[in-house]
Amino acid sequence: MTANTEAPATPCVGIGWRQPHYDALLAERPALGFIEVHAENFFADGGIALAVLDAGREAYPVSLHGVGLGLGSAAGLDGWHLERLARLVERVQPGWVSDHACFARVAGRSSGLHAADLLPIPFNDESLALLARHVDAVQRRLGRCMLVENISAYVGWAGDTLAEPEFFNELTRRTGCGLLLDVNNLVVNARNAGLAPEAAAREAMRWVDAIRPGSVGEIHLAGHREREDGLVIDDHGSRVRDEVWHVYSHAIERFGPTPTLIEWDTEVPELDVLLAQAGRARALQR
Template sequence: MSSVGIGWRQPHYEALLAQRPDLDFIEVHAENFFADGGATLAVLDAGRSAYRVSLHGVGLALGSAAGLDEWHLDRLARLVSRVQPDWVSDHACFARVGSGLHAADLLPIPFNDEALALMVRHVDAVQQRLGRCMLVENISAYVGWAGLGGDVLAEPEFFNELTRRSGCGLLLDVNNLFVNARNAGRSPDEAAREAMRWIDAIRPGSVGEIHLAGHCELDDGLVIDDHGSGVRDAVWRVYAHAVERLGALPTLIEWDTSLPELDVLLAEAERARALQR
């Protein structure tokens, strides 16, 4: 059975509630709803009454050696209790260092045994606090780790072990796979094939949701995961491979910058639904 949704962002709050388009779920960024009451939470309650909801976080910093932010986790737990979302997710990244300094970005972690053990502990702590399993997303990364303490595990192997040891699921971001392969110097066709091999290496049954988004290419060749345009054709090819390999998993269209009219997002979601069929 197909299942598609869109990221529900503020410019589309009113239109979505008025039109009630044919979507299976909507996703919001959890941190935007941490406040105590007010109009924002009222809007989310209205969205929840119409659609299944996915809470997607950007601030847990699950890979930070400084540990979890208990205030952040408490706010997330309170929101989860209120909304009762179908999915709760965040990223395999670090952002916090020292005594509370936050980079306000999703920074890459090394794929090694020490980072894996840390991620497992933090994911387990979040799941215990929320009383449910969560999904962890693979990120787009523009720097990497080298030398002592660097990568010793292939990224799919890292996620296979993370999901196996912690019981969490993988939020598979197909665009991030493609962006990382392009920034490693591969052509679009080569990057698509590399992303497909990544998907083939993932443990069956570990993926709980898929993200699709657009990206941009700068004049110097750097590819940025900016969520500011439609999904590229090469990424759609990778997604079709993911559907063939993993099945018709819940799939979200992410569009966070240069937001178009709602109908444009709905058309992207319908393309994903057609591929699932």
């Protein structure tokens, strides 16, 4: 498969559509390029959640963003989860389907144990081969290419032999998938490596420069929080920080006006706040 990662001719910016904004978005119909939802919230058969998603799909293109496949899990993919995702994709016909380069499942009991978190994978040949097999399996089942996101990680592996951008470049070459580039995650990881905000932005820009053009299908922007002990948390609970905007501007210069999402999952503000952040991204794309 070959990923469809061509940049649109006009700016395309969306927001994460969360429950507090279901009614307001449908009532106000603000100018957005797309909306993105967490796929797992709509796995149930019928019910109000699917009815709301159907209404949203009539108003906007939809992106399905998964948090539970655990694409890098040595225990393998959860067949039930993949089948539910495939059914949802068939129903919604989204513009994009994505999940994370992480592991979440381990062997245990009859169907395995799920960590309910995005846990980091090693960046080495063995991990790359495993991830590529699982991405291929998902793409075959869905009948389409997917996007795979780089994560924020608070621990690492001693056996890393590949630089993270090199790892993703090879993944997209082998599978035809696209990269969902989370700019905030790049800055968070650089901050947790001990860099100050400006230096973290420069490091993130170097990461961006190492990614091959044409492989990035979507960009995520979000806020992060710095704890009193210095640990930086990717909590999606505030406005996008200046250093993240700087990296985003650099990414747009390199990749063109790529579809971009404003993520906000905790301490969700009024809809106008998200729309203002989307407006800033749209201005930078132009």
